[in-house]
Amino acid sequence: MTSDTTAFDLSGRTALVTGSSRGIGRRLAEGLSAAGATVVVHGRSAVAASAAAEQIAGRTGNPVFAEAFDVTDEDGVDGGLSRIEARHGVPDILVNNAGMQLRAPITEFTAADWNTLVATNLTSAFLLSRRVAAGMIARGSGRIVNIGSVQSQLARPGIAPYSATKGGIVMLTKGLCADLAPHGITVNSLAPGYFATELTKALVDDAEFSAWVAGRTPAGRWGDVGDLVGPLVFLASEASAFVNGQILYVDGGMTAVV
Ligand code: NDP
DSSP: OOSSGGGGOOTTOEEEETTOSSHHHHHHHHHHHHTTOEEEEEESOHHHHHHHHHHHHHHHOSOEEEEEOOTTOHHHHHHHHHHHHHHHOSOSEEEEOOOOOOOOOGGGOOHHHHHHHHIIIIIHHHHHHHHHHHHHHHHTOEEEEEEOOGGGTSOOTTOHHHHHHHHHHHHHHHHHHHHHGGGTEEEEEEEEOOBOSGGGHHHHHOHHHHHHHHHHSTTSSOBOGGGGHHHHHHHHSGGGTTOOSOEEEESTTTTTOO
């Protein structure tokens, strides 16, 4: 079933969205829930994840659960996935969304900063994907979506380490596709442009930069987190069964136009 709109229905599917206690991940979790999935909301803070889960369930009427672990901690990832699998089985959909940003002149970045960014934005996606892949292979199906960024294609001053992690997401996505496509699993990346969240608060508050973003974006505005939902539901559903190893930029045309 890949050619009609019922292919977008996620009823009966379980989804884990990392970093969904707020921001982009929270909106993506709500979108998957609205599409029918049983969703696990996640963050480091159990309190924040539970509050978000309760709010999403209230809006969509579908079951939403909460889980907390640090995505940079290998044992934490394994423990968290074990708890999720015990309750819900191996997730049908994994969205590797948890991430962070650090901005500084390159001469002021420390090796510790670099390691923190790589662990949070890139190694996390490897650890989570590796953990769910075993169960997805056994089942012969699965959807993995890695949240990338326009910064994997467009460099900006002050964020070279972040850009490197998002560049890494591109090739992690393609490499996982090579390994997992033969097992009925798709691995794609959803790459947002600029969206107003905690992560971009300093940019939103900078009137000049904020205007630059709108001007540099052919659509003439910042993204709204709701703009990401349809593309994610597509990549998480049967509708995208033959889409694999792709980077879907959701950026109002930013990466298409100089
Ligand atoms: P936010 O800062 O608003 O949210 C980040 C989320 O990730 C929170 O839920 C946070 O929860 C969680 N998180 C961060 N570090 C960890 C960790 N070590 N372990 C577990 N959870 C963690 O960011 P955004 O919503 O803006 O970003 C989400 C993703 O989108 C990121 O990958 C980011 O790079 C990407 N992106 C964002 C863009 C934007 O314009 N906002 C543009 C392009 C890409 P907690 O605090 O509880 O740990």
